[in-house]
Amino acid sequence: MSDRHEEGAPTRRRGAALENAITGAAWDVLLEHGYNGFTYEAIAARAGTSKPVLYRRWPQREDLLIATLTRYWHPLGIPDTGSLRQDALTLLRTVNAERGRTVILLRIHLADYFRETGTDFSDLRDRLLPADRTPPFAQLVDRAAARGELTDVPRSARVVNLPFDLVRHDMLMTMGAVPDETIVDIVDTVWLPLLGLSPHATHAGH
Amino acid sequence: MSDRHEEGAPTRRRGAALENAITGAAWDVLLEHGYNGFTYEAIAARAGTSKPVLYRRWPQREDLLIATLTRYWHPLGIPDTGSLRQDALTLLRTVNAERGRTVILLRIHLADYFRETGTDFSDLRDRLLPADRTPPFAQLVDRAAARGELTDVPRSARVVNLPFDLVRHDMLMTMGAVPDETIVDIVDTVWLPLLGLSPHATHAGH
DNA sequence: GCGATTGGATCCGCTTGCGTATCTTAACCT
DNA sequence: AGGTTAAGATACGCAAGCGGATCCAATCGC
Numbered sequence: 001m002s003d004r005h006e007e008g009a010p011t012r013r014r015g016a017a018l019e020n021a022i023t024g025a026a027w028d029v030l031l032e033h034g035y036n037g038f039t040y041e042a043i044a045a046r047a048g049t050s051k052p053v054l055y056r057r058w059p060q061r062e063d064l065l066i067a068t069l070t071r072y073w074h075p076l077g078i079p080d081t082g083s084l085r086q087d088a089l090t091l092l093r094t095v096n097a098e099r100g101r102t103v104i105l106l107r108i109h110l111a112d113y114f115r116e117t118g119t120d121f122s123d124l125r126d127r128l129l130p131a132d133r134t135p136p137f138a139q140l141v142d143r144a145a146a147r148g149e150l151t152d153v154p155r156s157a158r159v160v161n162l163p164f165d166l167v168r169h170d171m172l173m174t175m176g177a178v179p180d181e182t183i184v185d186i187v188d189t190v191w192l193p194l195l196g197l198s199p200h201a202t203h204a205g206h
Numbered sequence: 207m208s209d210r211h212e213e214g215a216p217t218r219r220r221g222a223a224l225e226n227a228i229t230g231a232a233w234d235v236l237l238e239h240g241y242n243g244f245t246y247e248a249i250a251a252r253a254g255t256s257k258p259v260l261y262r263r264w265p266q267r268e269d270l271l272i273a274t275l276t277r278y279w280h281p282l283g284i285p286d287t288g289s290l291r292q293d294a295l296t297l298l299r300t301v302n303a304e305r306g307r308t309v310i311l312l313r314i315h316l317a318d319y320f321r322e323t324g325t326d327f328s329d330l331r332d333r334l335l336p337a338d339r340t341p342p343f344a345q346l347v348d349r350a351a352a353r354g355e356l357t358d359v360p361r362s363a364r365v366v367n368l369p370f371d372l373v374r375h376d377m378l379m380t381m382g383a384v385p386d387e388t389i390v391d392i393v394d395t396v397w398l399p400l401l402g403l404s405p406h407a408t409h410a411g412h
Numbered sequence: 413g414c415g416a417t418t419g420g421a422t423c424c425g426c427t428t429g430c431g432t433a434t435c436t437t438a439a440c441c442t
Numbered sequence: 443a444g445g446t447t448a449a450g451a452t453a454c455g456c457a458a459g460c461g462g463a464t465c466c467a468a469t470c471g472c
Contacts, residue, residue, distance in 0.1 A: 012419055012468050034318055036242045039459060050420050055461070107378065108317045112240055114381075121379075156395050158372075166364075169375040172313065173327075175320075189362050194400055218438050218449055245429060256450050261431070417470075424463075433454075440447075 013049075019067075022047045022054065026068040031101055034109035038065065062117065066127060073128050074098070076136055084144040085187060085199060091136055092167050092183045100177035103168060108175070137161050141195075150195060163191050219255075225273075228253045228260060232274040237307055240315035244271065268323065272333060275312075279334050280304070282342055290350040291393060291405060297342055298373050298389045306383035309374060314381075343367050347401075356401060369397045 013021060025047035030038050038061070044051045058064035076098070079090040106121065114120060134142075137160050144150045166186045170178045188199040219227060231253035236244050244267070250257045264270035282304075285296040312327065320326060340348075343366050350356045364371075372392045376384045394405040 014417095014419070014469070018419075034321070036318065040461090041459060044420095048420090050422085051460090052421090052462080053419060056418080059461095108314050111314045111317075111381075112242065115240070156391065158391055159395060162372075162396065165372065165375050169371050169378075172375075172378055175317075185362070185364055190364060190368065190400065194396065220439065220447095220449075224449080246431090247429060250450095254450090256452085257430090258432080258451090259449060262448080265431095414472090415470105416472100417468100419466100419468075421466085422464085425461100427460075428458090430456075430458105431454100434452085436449100436451085438447105438449075441445090442443105 018049070018053070019057065020071075022049065022057075023064075023068045023071050026064055027072055030065075030068065030109065031105060035065075035111075035113045040064075062113075065113065069124070069128055073102070075129065075133075078136055078139050080143065082147070084140060084149050084195075084197070085192060087140045087143075088137070088163055088187050088191065089183060091140065092163055092187070093180070095164070095167060096171070096177050096180075096183060100171060103171050104175055107172060135161055135164070137164050150197070155195075159194055162194065163187060166190065224255070224259070225263065226277075228255065228263075229270075229274045229277050232270055233278050236271075236274065236315065237311060241271075241317075241319045246270075268319075271319065275330070275334055279308070281335065281339075284342055284345050286349065288353070290346060290355050290401075290403070291398060293346045293349075294343070294369055294393045294397065295389060297346065298369055298393070299386070301370070301373060302377070302383050302386075302389060306377060309377050310381055313378060341367055341370070343370050356403070361401075365400055368400065369393060372396065 022043065026038070026043045029043050029046055033042070040051045040054050040061070043064070044054055054064065058067060076091070076094060079087050079094070081087050081090060106124070110121075110124070114124075135157075138157075141150065141155065141160050145152045163186050167178060167183065170182055192199050228249065232244070232249045235248050235252055239248070246257050246260050246267070249270070250260055260270065264273060282297065282300060285293050285300070287293050287296060312330070316327075316330070320330075341363075344363075347356065347361065347366050351358045369392050373384060373389065376388055398405050
């Protein structure tokens with residue numbers, strides 16, 4: 001916590017350092033106690049500061065929420081391994097590792113926020129991500145088709161996004177990350193067969 | 207609301223009538239304001255009674271929660287139309303109609319309850335449903351295999367329960383019931399092909 | 413170095429929900 | 443009919459969070 005200087009000299013943070021400490025504390029509180037535990041009192045105490053400091057910067061609680069989410073939300077990196085199966089596994093593992101807590105947070109802990117503000121998840125996403133890109137798995141499939149690994153026929157969005165939806169579903173059910181076998185299972189016994197591929201047609205086992 | 211007698215005579219409810227009014231009000235409050243709005247004050251006001259009446263019957267808030275959920279939780283009826291496709295569509299439509307709000311409630315609004323009590327969804331389900339039966343879609347598949355509509359090979363639980371999971375996923379994403387086209391889409395473009403059936407092999411379209 | 417910012421501590425009144433106690437009186441039992 | 447039970451109204455002290463106001467001093471800009 002006190003990592004400035006070496007002496008026990010009391011340090012008073014300012015500017016960006018202070019804001020990072022606050023949004024960091026806000027993030028922790030959000031993950032631990034959900035949106036209804038997301039109080040200025042709790043966040044200020046955790047950040048080692050006091051309420052007026054928060055009110056000066058974020059007059060509304062929603063402002064602080066947005067600032068906190070913005071800081072901790074990163075778009076997914078899209079893998080490109082040359083194999084559709086490997087791309088899918090890599091992407092799902094990334095989602096599982098990076099979004100395990102975030103998905104729960106956004107979809108469950110923020111339910112109260114959505115109801116109170118009358119907003120929707122898509123409203124929030126629009127505020128966090130500037131442009132709406134094509135879904136990650138659509139990119140994987142497009143590339144696989146360009147490589148000739150898949151025939152270039154139109155596929156329903158439901159089939160294309162199926163792995164993402166299933167992993168998200170399992171994360172929501174278990175309230176956390178899923179075991180790696182689940183990811184392999186989804187890809188090998190559900191998705192690839194649906195696309196007309198065998199798990200071993202593209203590359204050998206895991 | 208006042209359906210006893212015909213005169214506007216004030217009625218003081220007792221016994222089962224009173225308990226039904228309270229759990230009904232509790233259910234409404236739970237759906238509207240989630241678990242953190244599930245306060246004795248709000249429920250008593252909505253039921254037209256007062257807090258001590260609630261405390262006499264359910265000393266802990268959890269007791270009232272369990273009583274309320276027990277009243278409004280019905281196991282799904284398993285359809286038997288003679289066609290796997292029709293069974294699946296019927297079951298999913300039932301889930302969609304009856305569980306639309308309940309799934310959101312149990313999986314999202316009760317997240318705070320689970321964290322506060324340190325319990326899990328499966329703990330709650332064990333308290334609501336005495337015995338754990340085989341999953342609904344496993345029953346459908348078993349019957350289809352018995353009819354000869356499907357070959358009797360072992361199938362992974364993930365594939366068998368896929369429609370249920372996908373409908374639940376979409377309900378969680380939209381925080382409500384899903385359109386009927388979604389259900390048909392899941393069955394016809396995902397599930398039946400995965401089982402090696404064409405949508406029209408068993409019965410013609412919708 | 414000195415003055416202007418601004419972090420951090422403390423206090424305020426207000427509201428909501430808690431869990432309990434008291435009291436009246438409507439509804440039931442026999 | 444009369445006695446018992448319990449519904450419903452009201453009030454209580456307590457605690458937490460709200461959204462500010464006030465004040466002091468640490469830190470920065472000049």
